[in-house]
Amino acid sequence: MHPAKLKEYVVEAIRLCETSLPLDVKNSLKEAYEREEREIRKKILGALLKNVETAEKEGRPICQDTGTLTFYVKRGGWRENELQRIIVEAVVEASGKIPLRPNTIDFPSRRNLEDNTGRFVPWIVWEQGGEDLEITVVAKGGGSEAVSSLKVLPATAGRKEIFQTVLESVAEAGAKPCPPIILGVGIGPSSEMALELAKRAVYLRPIGERHMNGIIARMEEDLLRMVNELDIGIHGFGGISALDVHIEYASIHPSSMVVGVVASCWALRRIVLKVSGETVEIKNHSSQF
Amino acid sequence: MTGEHKLETPIGKEEVTRLKAGDILYISGEVFTSRDRTQKLILENRNRLPFSLHGLIEFHAGPIVRKKDSKWEIVSIGPTTSFRMENNEYGFIRETGIAGVIGKGGMGNRTVEACREFKAFYGVLPGGAAALIAKSVKRIIGVYWLEELGVPEAMWHLEVNELGPITIVIDAFGNDLYEDLRRRVGENLSRVLKSMEE
Numbered sequence: 001m002h003p004a005k006l007k008e009y010v011v012e013a014i015r016l017c018e019t020s021l022p023l024d025v026k027n028s029l030k031e032a033y034e035r036e037e038r039e040i041r042k043k044i045l046g047a048l049l050k051n052v053e054t055a056e057k058e059g060r061p062i063c064q065d066t067g068t069l070t071f072y073v074k075r076g077g078w079r080e081n082e083l084q085r086i087i088v089e090a091v092v093e094a095s096g097k098i099p100l101r102p103n104t105i106d107f108p109s110r111r112n113l114e115d116n117t118g119r120f121v122p123w124i125v126w127e128q129g130g131e132d133l134e135i136t137v138v139a140k141g142g143g144s145e146a147v148s149s150l151k152v153l154p155a156t157a158g159r160k161e162i163f164q165t166v167l168e169s170v171a172e173a174g175a176k177p178c179p180p181i182i183l184g185v186g187i188g189p190s191s192e193m194a195l196e197l198a199k200r201a202v203y204l205r206p207i208g209e210r211h212m213n214g215i216i217a218r219m220e221e222d223l224l225r226m227v228n229e230l231d232i233g234i235h236g237f238g239g240i241s242a243l244d245v246h247i248e249y250a251s252i253h254p255s256s257m258v259v260g261v262v263a264s265c266w267a268l269r270r271i272v273l274k275v276s277g278e279t280v281e282i283k284n285h286s287s288q289f
Numbered sequence: 290m291t292g293e294h295k296l297e298t299p300i301g302k303e304e305v306t307r308l309k310a311g312d313i314l315y316i317s318g319e320v321f322t323s324r325d326r327t328q329k330l331i332l333e334n335r336n337r338l339p340f341s342l343h344g345l346i347e348f349h350a351g352p353i354v355r356k357k358d359s360k361w362e363i364v365s366i367g368p369t370t371s372f373r374m375e376n377n378e379y380g381f382i383r384e385t386g387i388a389g390v391i392g393k394g395g396m397g398n399r400t401v402e403a404c405r406e407f408k409a410f411y412g413v414l415p416g417g418a419a420a421l422i423a424k425s426v427k428r429i430i431g432v433y434w435l436e437e438l439g440v441p442e443a444m445w446h447l448e449v450n451e452l453g454p455i456t457i458v459i460d461a462f463g464n465d466l467y468e469d470l471r472r473r474v475g476e477n478l479s480r481v482l483k484s485m486e487e
Contacts, residue, residue, distance in 0.1 A: 019420075039291050043313065043454050047415040055365075055420035064353050064365040064419040099364060101353045102440055112439040143370050143394070143416065160485045171478045175467060176370055176394040178416035230477045235416060236395065236470045237456065267417040 001278055003086055009273060009280055010090035010135065015098050017137045017271040018066050020056045022284050024206040025182075025268045028243045032180060032234075041234045048266060059098075062267050065141035066100040069122040072204065076133035076275065080126060087124060087135075091116050132276040138203045139269040144181070147173035148198075149261045150191055155252055162187070162259055163223060169261040170227055175236025178265035182207060183227060183245045186260035189253035194260030201246035202264045206284060211247060220245050295451065299344025300388035302408040308457050310464035314412055315453035319430065320346040320391075322445040324369055328377045330434055331444060332384055338433070340446065342385040349374060349392030351441030353419075354429075363426045363447070367419030368393035371411070379403040391455055395467035404459045411459035414452075425452045 021029075029052075033045040055062040071087055092115045094100060104118040105111065116122070127134075149169040153161055166185055173181075186197030210217040224245040233239035243266070252258075272283040291313060296304055298318030308314060321342070323331055335342060352366035371392030374381075378396060381387075382403040389410040390400070396411050404410055414422060426447050433444040458466045 040311065040313065040456055044415050044456070047418050047421060047454060051415070051418035051421035054424065058420065060420040060423060061353055061365045062420060063417040064351060064367045065369070065417075066353065099353060099355050101351065101365075141417075146370060163485060164482055167478060167481060171474050174395070174470060174474060175413075176372065178393065226481050229481050230474050232470065232474055235393070235413060235456070236467055238473075265417055 001275060003082060006275065007086045007090050007093070009275065010087060010137075011094045011097065013135065013137050013271050013273040013282070014069070014090060014094040014100075015059070016282065016285065017139055017269050018061045018098055018100065019059050020285065021052050021062065021267065022206070022270055024208060024284060025243070025266075026052060028207045029180075029266060032240050032243065036234070036239055038239065040237050041239045044234050044237070061098065061100065062269065063141055063265075064101060065143065066098075066103060066116075067139035067141040067269065068103060068145075069116065070138045070140070070199075071122055071124045072127055072136040072138070073124060074127045074130035074132070074134040076131060078133055083133075084124060087122060088117050091122050132274055134275075135273045136204065137271050137273070140203075141265060141267075144177040144263050144265045147177045147263055148195070150195060151259050152191070153257045153259055155255050155257045157257055159219065162257075163226065165259045166223060166261055167226060167230065170232070170241070170263070171230055173263065174232055177263045178235065178267070179232055180234060180240045180243050180266050181263040182268050183223075183242050184262045184264075185223070185245065185247045186249070186262070187247065187252065188250035188258055188260075189256065191258050191260070193250050194258035195262065196260075197248040197250060198260035198262035201248035202262050203268065203270050205246050207244045216247050216249065220247050223247070298346060298388070300346070301344065302388075305388055305408050305410055306461050308410050308460055309462075310457050310460045310466050312457045313453065314455040314457060315451040316346055316455065317450050317452070318345075318448070320348045320447050320449055320452065322348045322350045322352065322366075322443075322447070324349050324351060325373060325442055326438055327434070327442050327444050328374060328381050330438075332381065335385060339431070342387055344386065344388045347381070347385075347387050347390045348447075349390065352423075352445060354440055354445075361429050361432060363423050363429065363445075365419035365423050366426060367422050368414045368416055370394045371396050371413075375400060382407050382409050395458060395465075395470075401459050401463055401465050401468070404461055405463040408461045410457055410461060412455035412457045414455055422452065425449050
């Protein structure tokens, strides 16, 4: 595929990422709406669903906070620096075209850089494997980022201490991350790995899918139940607090286990663009090319 | 039983006192966006603004805008996390005489005090419902400090039609739904943690 053509597809992927929801997220919200009986909560969930419908129909960003963009990339046969250039150019173009909110501020000068690119932004994660080019676009807003947390536990810590760490973090976050949230927990030997895994757990695995390790899958189910027992609920008005909990882990260090907690707001924005030769495919999404 | 209100700005104190925590509200008339660095600039320059803030609504928001035929239009607009403004909100409500504040996520004790003392309210819009909320914006009346603060933080003076649903979280009597939430979640957390010991 010609690089200019690929850039157009990446712009389109960013547009779909910001103006529509993945099917798993939308279905999960619809289910929550169907089950809810209380007036305020049903009204809010109804407004959220109506919002998604309006955004998809009119091509408006779902949330005014179009977030910071992260790209998870399996290169296929492409060169890293070429893909990097294409992605950055696509972000610039998408910022004006969709449009996106100018969300990138130069840190030392505090100047708004206007086109959503800057030092290390957008963040690109180069993935292993895959014969085809696969680009996953994730947009994460400031409200849910404000409640991320990290705690270093001793390596001997059990299920109870891990759960306590997660539950305290969720309780502290309360209504701030726009619940119902999708919660990610990362467990690993170091801080950056724990947070990276937590973010991947939230964004790269569809809602409803359990971890392939049985022990971890069981932990996810138990944590989901407990998080919902906190009864933070829809925007803090009770009812369902989390649509799902995903845990991702790496082997830990003999002395420490780091637990990272990352949440997405209800508007989890992710899209997967797969390019095989000239064929382009979008996965798990209500809007197709 | 949840009450539902439709009010037009400027909103009087007597109308504010009819709003109870847990009620639903729709607002028509004038609101203005204000957050982070905006509040300070508004306070310093409020006498130079070409309109009065009295009885209007402060909206914690940072919109997406686009220029069409050399005029700005709102593409998406929704509430931002209000708690960041907690330090300045008491003074802001006192000095401006606004009828209420809308945002998301809740405020702290000083804002509860301000609402009681100066008869104001704090309400939340559905977070992230920015495409829907944009539809209730009829027009942009004006924009201030756009160059200085950039699009998200500039003060956007808007005319809205039935902006909502807004859930009243803090009313003029000192009720705070999110204080109830913190208590409830705290109790639930202790119970859940205890259940793991058994």
